[in-house]
Amino acid sequence: MNRRFFARLILGSFSLFWAVPTIAQNDIIPEPDRRESCDLLVFGSGLAGTAAAYEGLLEGRTVCVTDITDWVGGQISSQGTAALDERPTQRSLLFYPRGYLELRDRIEEKYGILNPGACWVSESCFRPDDGHAILLEMLQEAAKRGNGTLKWFPNTVPKSLEIEDRQIVGAIAIQHQPAPGTPPLNTEPLSRVIEDAYRFEDSDRFDKTIIEFVPANSGRQAADWYVIEATETGEIIGMTNIPHRLGIDARTPLEPTSSSETGDPYCTQGFTYTFAMEALPGPKPHELPAFYDRYAPYYSYELERLANFTLVYTYRRIHSEQPEGPFSPNPRQWDIIPGDISMQNWTWGNDYRPGTAEDNAILTPRQLAATGQLDPGGWMGGVRVETLARGEENAVGFFYWLVEGTTDSQLGDGFKEPHPDHRFLQGLDSPMGTVHGLSKFPYMREARRIIGRPSYGQPEGFTVWETDISRNDFGKDFYRENFSSQEYRELWMALAGLELPEMVAENLTPEEIGRRSRSTIYPDTVGIGHYAIDFHPCMTLSPPETPGNTEREGERLGQGAAYPFQIPLRAMIPQEIDNLLVAGKSIATSHIAAAAYRVHSFEWSSGAAAGTAAVFAGDRDIFPYELVDELPRREPLLEELQWILEQNNNPIAFPKTSIFNNSWEEWQ
Secondary structure, X not given: OOXXXXXXXXXXXXXXXXXXXXXXXXXXXXXXXXEXXXXXXXXXXXXXXXXXXXXXXXXXXXXXXXXXXXXXXXXXXXXXXXXOOOOHHHHHHOOOOHHHHHHHHHHHHHHOOOOOOOOOOOOOEOOHHHHHHHHHHHXXXXXXXXXXXXXXXXXXXXXXXXXXXXXXXXXXXXXXXXXXXXXOOOOOOHHHHHHHHOOOOOOOOEEXXXXXXXXXXXXXXXXXXXXXXXXXXXXXXXXXXOOEEOOEOXXXXXXXXXXXXXXXXXXXXXXXXXEEEEEOOOOOOOOOOOOHXXXXXXXXOOOHHHOOHHHHHHHOEEEOOOOOOOOOOOHHHOOOOOOOEEEEOOOOOOEEOOOOOOOOOEOOHHHHHHXXXXXXXXXXXXXXXXXXXXXXXXXXXXXHHHHHXXXXXXXXXXXXXXXXXXXXXXXXXXXXXXXXXXXXXXXXXXXXXXXXXXEOOEOOOOOEOHHHHEOOOOOOHHHHHHOOHHHHHHHHHHHOHHHHHHHHHXXXXXXXXXXXXXXXXXXXXXXXXXXXXOOOOXXXXXXXXXXXXXXXOOHHHHOEOEOOEEEEHHHHXXXXXXXXXXXXXXXXXXXXXHOOOOOHHHHHHHHHHHHHHHHHHHXXXXXXXXXXXXXXXXXXXXXXXXXXXXXXXXXXXXXXXXOOOOOOOOOO
């Protein structure tokens, strides 16, 4: 289509992380085709974005929600990981946000059983396409119940923001649809279309609609609207380059088990293109992918105790022909029945784990600047497309390894046998909803993570650190050997809990005090989560599939059990932009803490908090940071927000949370 062009002045200047020069210049953007007004603009419709929208709609707001894919739900839909990661104690209490509980109820209502896949990794494994349908219906019904308005923009990517006086006052996004006479969406994998999706111009593949998002209100003292960053990689963070971290943090007394003394922005957790495979009555021939030999040296069952095809297949089975069993206590002895469908998400399989400056998936500020993506209007998604393509090939190759492979990179000969009686599911009606059979978007375990605003005790910017949640044994020799005596003392001061005043006043040594057996309790908690610190580390060499490659040394030292934890509001409030809230994997956590702050119920809780906080701030005509800027002194408005969250059955603390309660060791 023909378009007129007009100049749009993008105001504001952001200091790029790692000392890159500032940018402030005019930008030429095509005239928008549509203008849409919102009370809340939510970028990203994963579980965090969906939860934020859900709460906003129940409060009668007009909520605009965008996503690069055409599904809501992120992890449980477009990323394919439709297996709810939950911890036993929290699950036994059903202590979750109201929307997450509704999601669980609707899964059970649809199938007549909560676990239609009869998987053993979770108590609920189901089809990703059903995850999308359930969540979209939840949003539509929330709009009806709350008299809100849902504006859902699938296949839509953020392109440019208009920033004035520390606020986002407008946003430009691009929505794509198939050009006439071309195949439907989801025919090609993401790596082949992502660059096209971020270009303004129509192409042979896509027709584009340029959408301008604007506030539904005007003239307020604080913000006319609120924007929520809930994308899977932290796109709004990358685009604006507000202070943030990426990858490994430097080793400090607050992040004592870091694998790097100085930090490494290129080593993030591995990402995964999931896929579904179906059991057949008998074997079928499988075509060898042209690229298989490149990736075959990577694939493995990983451990001898896991070297069993039935174990791997039923691990994340999302459809079972006999979902109610009976089942042996040992999944190795479970039956795989023709018609059973398994979703694959395996560390030494379809995980792709780049970790160097040559192959990192999420681009750093320097890399973004070098590719022009920090120029106004230059944003192209902030990821390395070549690495996405390698991840797609790696996933397809892993299927071939499962059905025909006989090698094992970690265990050697004699462990892997062919299992050709399965097929790779493809098609728009398949569980992944794609012609190519891979998930619409990779499951991203780690994203750009904001640095919160300076706060008491954290003058460099608020962050949830390893020591805030980990159950690790910090008395091990590793910590004495890697810290000075003063740093080791500072580590134990961070762990001391109620004994800290005595430790300081009497100059006690770490050996003379005990450590708290709970997570840090935050006065500004607005949500909860519980999961292990779970790592899928980057690989040492580039590319990840290099024969003989190893995981980055020391990355798994920080993994292990975590205490039930809280989501502080300060972790959701970025620097430099006052009407932006952050939800999901991009809140202010360290690399090690982020390994726990990433699963399904946490994402929902953070999104519910963001949506509720945005509505609350709008009603009170304040900025979110005004709720916490006087801490540790009392904040009456913060207490009111917390009361509302709890009244809405969105928990902000686990039962019996108290600085005097150290009986959390039994929580599983």
